Amino acid sequence: MTPTVAVRIPGWRVWGPFALIAAGTAVTALGIDVFYAPNRISDGGVAGVGIILLYLLHLPVWVTLTALNLPLLWLSHRLWGGRVGVRTVFGTLMLSLWVGVFASLHLPAVTHNTLLAAIYGGILSGTGLGLVFRSRGTTGGTDVLARFLSHVLPISMGQGLLAVDFVIISAYGLVFDPQAALYSLIALFLSTRAVDLVQEGIAYARAFTIISDRPDEIARAILSEMGRGLTRWAGEGAYTGQHKTILFVLVSRPEVTRLKELVYRVDPRAFVVVGTVHEVIGEGFRSPPAEE
Incomplete structure (x- = not known):
């Protein structure tokens, strides 16, 4: 058997995870700006709230991401103590930054077919988040609310996340139309699968x-x-x-x-x-x- 040779990049253990988080948030932001936002769909989370407010109040998605995520991080610190991880803060800010950058470039929607947007948006969003999670970072968001729900109610963290996403996607059905909620469920499923694939790897x-x-x-x-x-x-x-x-x-x-x-x-x-x-x-x- 030929032995494997590991190529080590100087300083990678220090700055490498941040580079992967930056790349992952860029991929996720691309999914939001070129697939989700133009077609009024999302896979839940704070970005989903941002897209709703984009159409209701014409508020840029990156503004909503920043305005909601930073208080959530503060809430996490206040409720459970401890220092909010540097990678979490970095990932949260980078996602807002990339969403704002891509929006300012006025990138055209790749497709106006809602089903295709849900499929490819879900894959892109999940792939990006998978890279962030694999680098032991997060993008803030609804996981703080999910943790709070699991703290005050007899439910697990996963059930809390499902509940939060269900409320956000249900809001899509009320604000836009029921089809938007159904397409968002498709995006949520594919995004979750993409996250698992990136974290666990392809069955090799x-x-x-x-x-x-x-x-x-x-x-x-x-x-x-x-x-x-x-x-x-x-x-x-x-x-x-x-x-x-x-x-x-x-x-x-x-x-x-x-x-x-x-x-x-x-x-x-x-x-x-x-x-x-x-x-x-x-x-x-x-x-x-x-x-x-």
Whole structure:
């Protein structure tokens, strides 16, 4: 197996996360300005309130973002104490800045098809937020309200976020029309999925669980022929009570077929379970966050 080589950029651990937050907020702002705002849709949050006020009061979205987010950050500090994270403040201000910059450039709407705007706006917004969250930052917003609701009501943080977004998207139906709310739900779903995809990564690895009567031979073959490490577990059949050695190994997608052939060459009766893995951190795969 060819060892992975980590390329380290001087000072990346200090300024790198801020660069990613700046890039992520720019992507999110682009989704707001060229997809959401021109088509009167959103995926909830403070930006959704901003778009409503844009059409009701002609108030720029970046003004609403700043006017609502900064008090929310102050409220968070007052209610729960502690220092508001530098990356949170940076992300909050950068999102407002980028939304204002793109709005001042009068970028044309990419499409006036509301469904396409919901799809691509959701993907862009979620991708940008995923980059921000992956850099351990946030953009302020309704998560503070969600936390407050979870504090005063018997609901979880996730339920609080859902409640806040539901109220904002319902307001779309009242201010604009019911279709705007329905399209916003599509945008919310896609944005959430995009956030998960960026944070967890694309499913690029496979996890093999191998149960065989010839575990030692299979383990030696994997080590010598594929150069992959593996783990041995002691197991017992619930019906037979027979003791078994279970092998666990992670491989990249191109190695899946090769590993199957190797296992069944050694033991044609082996029981193999293949699972999808979104992210693997460690030797032979991705470097730990502390080393990036």
